[in-house]
Amino acid sequence: MAITINVNGTDRAVTSDPATPLLYVLRDELGLNGAKYGCGLGQCGACTVIVDGQAVLSCSMPALLIEGRRVTTLEGLGTAERPGPVQRAFIETQAAQCGFCIPGMMMRIEALFREKPDAGDGDVRNALEYNLCRCGTHMRILRAAKRADELMREAAAANGGKAS
Template sequence: MAIDLTVNGTPQRVEADPDTPLLYVLRDDLGLNGAKFGCGLGQCGACTVMVDGRAVLSCVTPILLMQGRAVTTVEGLGTAEAPGPMQRAFIEEQAAQCGYCIPGMMMRAQALLQEQPDADDAAIRRALEFNLCRCGTHMRILRAIRRAADTLRHAETGVPNGRAG
């Protein structure tokens, strides 16, 4: 079955069984390996991407549901040469150890900040409850998300740190 969707701003047409998980299409058909296979049950968050701006577990989302939708993966946030604000913040805060869960955390945090630009620590923690990490960089991850929020607010307002005088 042919499915038309937009991935990281680029229209795509994929041929896949309608029940194929979005994760498999992203990785196997489109070569986007940022989203990771963790549990395959929607319980770890390593596969998190955004669909129409909302965080979605791609390992349990059938491609059939993606017809006409906009998907953003961690690759859509920036590049190695020009990382986006979320990616840059994670780099600057050294928020990754093994890095396996980090793309999913970035995507969930990006979706949160798009919806709630002024999300506080409690909101960030609630949003990340779906993403498991065993490395122990949780405080760095929180700092990175706060840093990205400040950067994104600054970009929107033109005022340093997003704070009006």
């Protein structure tokens, strides 16, 4: 049974079993490897993607529940040549060490600032509560979030007040 999901602005027909976790559909069927398999239990956040504006754990979200919804993955934030504001912030602040948790962190920060452009440090900490980092780069990740906020505000101002 094929279902259609919109991934990074493009409708995609997928043929995986509807009970298959979204993470596997993204990685195995669509070749989008930004979301990482961490624990498979929805406890680490490495698999975080954005669905209809909300950060979700793709390892515990069946593909069937995504039909007709908009999914944004790390690949949808920008490219290596033109990184999005959150990606650029993580690069500039050198927030990653091993990098395994970083895609999930980026997605959660992206979702937060899209929903609440005036989010403060407490909001960022609360949003990242669901993402684990074993390397201990927490302070750099928080600096990256602050820098992402600045870059997103600059982009919105350059766009006439509209988020890009």
